Amino acid sequence: MNISTFLNQFKDPYERKARVFPGLLVVLPLLVPLLWIFGPKNPVMTTLLGLVVSCGAVHALASIARGMGKRLEEKLVERWGGMPTTLILRHRDSFLDSLSKSRYHKDIRLKLGIILPTAEEELANPVAADDAYIGATRLLREMTRGKNHALLLKENIAYGFHRNMLAVRPIGVLSCFISFLVGLVLSGALQLNPLAVDMTKLATPDLAGGMTLAVATTLLLSWIYFNDRSVKLMGYVYAERLFESLQSLPTKRSKSSKEPPVA
Structure with missing residues (x-):
């Protein structure tokens, strides 16, 4: 992987925020003590090695986060x-109020030319109904790409970030625990040989130990936020923004409408 490809990952907002950031947050608790321990000994070599490794490592972390x-x-x-984009269109789903759901169904018919099933049709054949909802969603996503729908992109990034953070959470929690133990050793609160614990050292830790403990604790607490509920909520928010974007699309001409006369 060359440096231009590496930089392009940071230019693309979705790649940077939804994929790269979760991967970096996983390894951040381990990078902090490593930089404190090895950085001052040979800063030039550490910088060069970090640049070479990061080009491939960031790409790998982003790929792992995306895959997971x-x-x-x-x-x-x-x-x-x-x-959530399918659930929100279902008549039997209660996230949306009935008026908003009816408006989205109407706009899909007018702007996309797709007639969605009624509540009775959905109940009679839920599989076919979901197929119609998925088809309408895919078409709408294709029609709302670009700079004119920046808010929609932000919500899509938020959903992707939450999903990927939840996926890598077990690794992130493990990384924080390891970093926390390293921080205890650096601060002198934990001695390995012989094994001894002196928690009074935490009152006055050195800079390396204190920074490591602070980062590990903060990130460990932040991982608690990411769960199934938060991901589903972000999915619903994205779905709302997606179907609200129907208002900005032109009304699709009916097939039955007459063509204007040729001059």
Whole structure:
């Protein structure tokens, strides 16, 4: 992987925020003590080595976060009964009020030319109904790409970030615990040989130990926020923004409308 590809990852907002950041947050608790321990000994070599490693490492971390996020999404969709963009269009789903749901169905008919099933049709054949909802969602996503839908992109990034953070959470928690133990050793609160614990050292830790403990504790607490509920909520928020974007699309001409006369 060359440096231009590495830099392009940080230019693309979705790649940077939804994929790269979760991967970096996983290894951050371990990087902090490493930089404190080895950085001052040979800063030039550390910088060069860090640059070479980071180009491949960041790409790998982003790929791992994306892969784990996609696998988790399959499990979540099975647990939820569908993607939030599908759920929100179902007559039997209660997240949206009935007026908003009716408006979205009407706008899909007018702007996309897709007639969605009624409540009775959905009840009679839920599989066919979901197929129509998924088809409408895919078409709408294709029509709302670009700078004109920046808010929609932000919500999509937020959903991807939450999904990927939940996927890598077990690794992130383990990373924080390891970093916390390293911080205890650096601060002198934990001695390995012979094994001894002196928690009074935590009152006045050195800079390396204190910074390591602070980062590990902060990130450990932050991982608690990411769960199935938060990911589903972000999915619903994205779904709302997606179907609200129907208002900005032109009304699709009916096939039955007459063509204007040729001059």
